[in-house]
Amino acid sequence: PILRVAIMGLGSYGNRVAEAMMDCKRAKITGVISGTPSKIKEWQSKYAIPDKNCYNYENFDAIKNNPDIDAVYIITPNALHHGQCLRVAAAGKHVICEKPMAINAKEGQEMVNACRKAGVKLLIGYRMHFEANTLEVVRLRKEGEFGTIKFFQGLSGFKIGDPTQWRLNKALAGGGAMMDIGIYSINGARYMVGEEPVWVTAQEEKTDPVKFKEGVDETITFQLGFPSGVIASCLSTYAISYLDKFFLVGEKGFAEMQPSTGYGPIKSWTNKGRLDLPHVTHQTTQMDQMAMIILDGKKPIIPVDGEEGVKDMKIIDAIFEAAKSGKRVPLKL
Ligand code: NAD
Numbered sequence: 001p002i003l004r005v006a007i008m009g010l011g012s013y014g015n016r017v018a019e020a021m022m023d024c025k026r027a028k029i030t031g032v033i034s035g036t037p038s039k040i041k042e043w044q045s046k047y048a049i050p051d052k053n054c055y056n057y058e059n060f061d062a063i064k065n066n067p068d069i070d071a072v073y074i075i076t077p078n079a080l081h082h083g084q085c086l087r088v089a090a091a092g093k094h095v096i097c098e099k100p101m102a103i104n105a106k107e108g109q110e111m112v113n114a115c116r117k118a119g120v121k122l123l124i125g126y127r128m129h130f131e132a133n134t135l136e137v138v139r140l141r142k143e144g145e146f147g148t149i150k151f152f153q154g155l156s157g158f159k160i161g162d163p164t165q166w167r168l169n170k171a172l173a174g175g176g177a178m179m180d181i182g183i184y185s186i187n188g189a190r191y192m193v194g195e196e197p198v199w200v201t202a203q204e205e206k207t208d209p210v211k212f213k214e215g216v217d218e219t220i221t222f223q224l225g226f227p228s229g230v231i232a233s234c235l236s237t238y239a240i241s242y243l244d245k246f247f248l249v250g251e252k253g254f255a256e257m258q259p260s261t262g263y264g265p266i267k268s269w270t271n272k273g274r275l276d277l278p279h280v281t282h283q284t285t286q287m288d289q290m291a292m293i294i295l296d297g298k299k300p301i302i303p304v305d306g307e308e309g310v311k312d313m314k315i316i317d318a319i320f321e322a323a324k325s326g327k328r329v330p331l332k333l
Contacts, residue, residue: 001026001295002026002027002028002291003026003027003028003070003071003287003290003291003294003295004027004028004030004031004068004069004070004071005021005027005028005029005030005031005069005070005071005072005073005096005287006029006030006031006032006033006053006055006063006069006071006072006073006093007029007031007032007033007043007072007073007075008032008033008034008060008072008073008074008075008076008084008088009033009034009074009075009076009077010032010034010036010039010040010043010075011075011076013075013098014073014075016263016283017073017075017283017287018043018046018047020281020282020283020284020286020287021283021284021287023281023284024284024287024288024291025288026287026288026291026292026295027287027288027290027291029043029047029049030049030053030068030069031049031053031054031055031063031066031068031069031072032044032049032053032054032055033054033055033056033057033060033063033072034054034055034056034057035056035057040054052066052068053066053068053069060072060087060088060091061087061090061091062091063088063091063093064090064091064092064093069093070093070094070294070295071093071094071095071096071121071294072084072088072093072094072095072096073096073097073098073125074088074095074096074097074098075098075125076098077166077167077172077173078098078100078102078103078172078173078174078179078180079103079171079172079173079174080172081097081098081100081101081102081107081111082102082103082107082108082110082111085097085101085102085111085114085115085122086110086111086114088120089111089114089115089117089118089120089122090114090118092118092119092120093120094120094121094122094123094294095111095115095120095121095122095123096123096124096125096290097111097122097123097124097125097309098124098125099124099125099126099183099187099309099312100174100179100180100183100309100312100313100316101124101306101309101310101312101313102174102309102313103173103174103175103179104174104313104316104317105310105313105314105316105317107313108306108309108310108313109310111306111309112306112307112309112310115306121293121294121305122305122306122309123290123293123294123304123305123306124304124305124306124308124309125286125304126187126302126304126308126309127282127283127285127286128184128187128188128191128260128261128282129191129286129300129301129302129303129304130282130285130286130289130300131266131282131285132266132277132278132280133257133266133267133268133275133276133277134191134257134260134266134302135301135302136268136275136277137192137248137255137257137268137270137275138191138192138194138301138302140255140270141192141194141248141250141255142194144252145252145253145270145272146248146249146250146251146252146253146254146255146270146271147250147251147252147253148228148250148251148252149193149194149228149230149248149249149250150229150230150249150250150251151230151231151232151233151247151248151249152188152189152192152193152230152231152232152233152246152247152248152249153232153233153234153245153246153247154184154185154186154188154189154192154232154233154234154235154245154246154247154260155185155234155235155243155244155245155246156177156181156182156183156184156185156188156234156235156236156237156243156244156261157177157181157182157219157235157236157237157238157239157240157241157243157244158181158237158238158240158241158242158243159238159239159240159241160177160238160239163210163211167180168211168212168213168216168238169216170213170214170215170216173216175215175216175217175316175320176212176215176216176217176218176238177217177218177219177220177236177237177238178217178220178236178316178319178320179316180238181236181237181238182217182220182222182234182235182236182237182316182319183236183312183316184244184260184261185232185234185235185236185246186224186234186312186315186316186319187312188246188260188261189224189232189234190311190312191302192246192248192255193226193230193232193248195226195227195228195230196226196227196311196331196333197224197225197226197232197315197331197333198225198226198227198330198331198332199224199225199328199329199330199331200222200223200224200225200315200318200319200322200328200329200331201222201223201322201327201328201329202220202221202222202223202319202320202322202323203220203221203222203323203326204217204218204219204220204323204324205218205219205220205221206218206219207219207239208239212238217236217238217320217323218237218238218239219235219236219237219238219239219240220235220236220237220319220323221233221234221235221236222234222236222319222322222323224315244258244259244260244261244262245257245258245259245260246258246260246261253270253271253272254270254271255268255269255270256268256269256270263282264279265279266279290304311333314331314333315331315333318331
């Protein structure tokens, strides 16, 4: 069977996902949810979507009675994910939700609970969890190729433009760089190291308080401590471009990935040489795999469920707390 997906939020990433889905074998766009009628028209002609599968933000609860839609993919500003997820779950449809799943762990947990109660699946748009080079590095680490892991470094950042965009508006973004791009280093530290962190320390730096208002982080460096003693040292920033790098080192070897999470080919090498497995558009692989998770009950190698999303939200909550207090914050994931 094919997973029939309605896309909610026809913005820049929604368009990228939709284009990528044209090459999917197991997933297909059958509906849209948007507040902009002109965009709905464009999408209808591009993806052959009938009028009866088009909704806006007021009436999309009616998706409940639409047998042509199995899942809704939420690709709207971060702060809207929570409420939209609850409504989709109440309509009895599976939820695929972009990262960050919410703007704090409490909201994330409510989403998990709502989907569980409604008997629908909740998956987070962690496209790297299906990327071949990433999975190969994780496999090598599990096989012991790098020996006992000692340290991880994650660098995630880009220089953000337009100061009026929602990403710099606390009410819609829930924060700044950390919610948007720093989350890649958080999530990456967890799947590269293969453990869950037990403490966090963090330091915040703000050079432009006009552009980066109260509650919108510009640059945060943070450290995660893992049960085995591994330390992760990471950077999240909206002030420096070309930051997209993971480095994992153990007693017997290392893996380095740069770019490590960008849309294009992931470049990776280890102490034994280059990996560079062939590039497949991430979102195409992601949506085919998510269809198999939802329809066939397939288990992904790196989880993409709501619980996985909540772990990252708990770490973000702790990073903000640590940056504020200057203290080490214990974590229980
Ligand atoms: P965008 O601004 O390009 O698109 C957001 C869409 O939401 C727009 O079409 C906008 O009209 C719509 N929207 C609905 N209600 C809105 C409201 N009240 N205010 C503002 N916009 C509203 O943003 P984007 O880059 O597509 O990001 C959307 C989500 O996707 C974010 O959560 C982001 O973190 C995530 N994202 C994920 C990846 C990834 O690689 N997984 C990449 C980019 C973005």
